[in-house]
Amino acid sequence: MKLIRYTAMLLAAAIAASAQSPTGRWVAKASSDDEVREIVVALNVSPEGAISGYIQAPQYEDRIVEGTAKDGKLAFVGERDANNNTKQKRNYNAVLEVGKLKLTMPSRGNQPPQVMEFTRLSSEAPKPLPPAPPKISAAAYTPVKYNGLAKTPPMGWNSWNKFRGKVNDQVVREIADAMVSSGMKDAGYLYVNIDDTWESTRDERGNIRTNSKFPDMKKLADYVHGKGLKLGIYSSPGPKTCAGYEGSFQHETQDAKTYAAWGIDYLKYDWCSAARVYEASAMPAAYAKMGAALLDSGRDIVYSLCQYGLENVGEWGAKAGGNLWRTTGDISDRWQSLENIGFKQQAGREKFAAAGHWNDPDMLEIGNGGMTDAEYRTHMALWSILAAPLLAGNDLRDIKPSILQILTNKEVIAVDRDALGKQGVRASQEDTVEVWVRTLADGAYAAGLFNRGDATAKVTAKWSDLGISGSHAVRDLWEHADRGKFTDAFSADVPSHGVVFVRIAK
Ligand code: GLA
Numbered sequence: 001m002k003l004i005r006y007t008a009m010l011l012a013a014a015i016a017a018s019a020q021s022p023t024g025r026w027v028a029k030a031s032s033d034d035e036v037r038e039i040v041v042a043l044n045v046s047p048e049g050a051i052s053g054y055i056q057a058p059q060y061e062d063r064i065v066e067g068t069a070k071d072g073k074l075a076f077v078g079e080r081d082a083n084n085n086t087k088q089k090r091n092y093n094a095v096l097e098v099g100k101l102k103l104t105m106p107s108r109g110n111q112p113p114q115v116m117e118f119t120r121l122s123s124e125a126p127k128p129l130p131p132a133p134p135k136i137s138a139a140a141y142t143p144v145k146y147n148g149l150a151k152t153p154p155m156g157w158n159s160w161n162k163f164r165g166k167v168n169d170q171v172v173r174e175i176a177d178a179m180v181s182s183g184m185k186d187a188g189y190l191y192v193n194i195d196d197t198w199e200s201t202r203d204e205r206g207n208i209r210t211n212s213k214f215p216d217m218k219k220l221a222d223y224v225h226g227k228g229l230k231l232g233i234y235s236s237p238g239p240k241t242c243a244g245y246e247g248s249f250q251h252e253t254q255d256a257k258t259y260a261a262w263g264i265d266y267l268k269y270d271w272c273s274a275a276r277v278y279e280a281s282a283m284p285a286a287y288a289k290m291g292a293a294l295l296d297s298g299r300d301i302v303y304s305l306c307q308y309g310l311e312n313v314g315e316w317g318a319k320a321g322g323n324l325w326r327t328t329g330d331i332s333d334r335w336q337s338l339e340n341i342g343f344k345q346q347a348g349r350e351k352f353a354a355a356g357h358w359n360d361p362d363m364l365e366i367g368n369g370g371m372t373d374a375e376y377r378t379h380m381a382l383w384s385i386l387a388a389p390l391l392a393g394n395d396l397r398d399i400k401p402s403i404l405q406i407l408t409n410k411e412v413i414a415v416d417r418d419a420l421g422k423q424g425v426r427a428s429q430e431d432t433v434e435v436w437v438r439t440l441a442d443g444a445y446a447a448g449l450f451n452r453g454d455a456t457a458k459v460t461a462k463w464s465d466l467g468i469s470g471s472h473a474v475r476d477l478w479e480h481a482d483r484g485k486f487t488d489a490f491s492a493d494v495p496s497h498g499v500v501f502v503r504i505a506k
Contacts, residue, residue, distance in 0.1 A: 149302045158391045158392075172192060175396050333368040341361050412477050451497065
């Protein structure tokens with residue numbers, strides 16, 4: 001009897017599912033810990049199964065340009081504005097179940113595709129979206145005066161790589177505590193930077209508010225300052241941030257004042273949805289707007305541009321008031337990502353770096369668990385040669401001694417913060433073996449003998465490739481050991497994906 005009833009129920013559900021149409025509006029929460037932000041899918045399916053409509057998330061809008069639906073299975077293509085005046089297509093798949101639409105969202109970066117469950121808002125065919133309003137075009141701007149900050153590459157910590165949306169007041173306080181107790185602060189790490197997902201809506205006067213994860217930003221800043229550290233925050237020149245939270249578009253001056261009032265010392269400003277409102281060529285002016293606002297805010301605020309290296313940022317980043325600017329897309333905690341960003345996308349940018357203005361190959365992944373210690377030493381050494389900002393991205397409350405040693409090696413950090421402020425270059429490359437070198441203030445050289453290959457390899461730094469001759473004393477920076485004097489070259493056996501990092505005296 002029970003079995004018959006159960007079979008009947010299943011049959012009824014199947015009939016209901018096949019009878020319903022995906023046409024209508026569907027909604028899902030944009031993230032598990034946030035009630036405010038929603039993603040809406042609007043679908044219009046013709047009797048022949050052709051799909052039109054759109055997907056609206058806080059930070060993007062995808063117009064469905066083609067798609068078919070058959071037997072409750074949907075496949076369609078969404079198109080959105082990409083960062084540089086191009087369109088980006090994304091493939092969606094969905095399954096219609098009783099009262100639910102299970103949509104497979106295309107993967108972002110290295111994350112696997114995510115299946116989201118949408119519930120029905122209505123069954124009416126949605127109206128087509130009106131055409132997008134014209135974008136703000138490039139405008140002349142007054143170059144922003146140098147704020148006098150970041151004479152050496154900024155050092156500190158940022159929440160994104162490890163915590164993503166799970167950062168909150170307590171985490172930031174505990175990280176600040178750990179920064180001091182672990183010795184990171186003594187090694188030079190200063191900024192504690194909150195990345196995306198702290199924002200809420202604006203009040204009736206347009207002032208940005210924090211969400212419930214950050215009950216009182218001023219108090220948090222006081223706490224961090226009380227430890228002798230500085231506090232950083234994050235926003236976007238667009239209406240929404242990359243994670244879909246409130247951005248600073250048309251509130252630049254007001255937000256800079258709010259940050260100053262809270263006691264903020266560092267702003268990372270991330271292009272994200274700005275692509276929806278600005279032409280790509282308007283990027284320098286959009287960044288200069290916030291640069292000028294920060295300068296007028298009455299507080300020293302380091303300005304970090306995050307626009308993935310677009311529009312030849314090295315050529316205008318400093319003029320927009322930037323102390324540093326990202327040069328690539330997002331890093332992840334994998335060797336391939338480190339190799340791609342560090343070794344393949346940095347050479348040639350050295351001409352743009354100088355004291356106060358740095359190329360930013362993205363934050364550190366050291367200690368996040370996806371790479372070996374040898375790979376993390378490569379990360380740290382290469383970043384130091386590149387005069388890169390050193391923003392740890394791991395959980396400092398729970399840090400292995402070997403990782404702490406990598407992050408706090410004073411001789412390596414001294415290379416990164418060398419007073420000459422001259423970014424290093426690749427001196428030689430043979431297949432997967434590379435030597436990178438940086439000229440230091442006292443006339444010495446920091447040389448990284450890198451092995452990107454799969455087996456231990458002998459790597460040689462030839463004096464002729466470094467532009468020097470004669471006999472020079474060599475010191476191993478990881479081992480804190482003098483290796484003696486060498487003429488013409490220095491060679492070492494370097495483990496797979498590892499580095500031997502040396503200082504070659506004048
Ligand atoms: C972009 C940035 C990242 C991080 C996230 C936050 O992807 O490049 O560094 O700030 O946004 O949403």
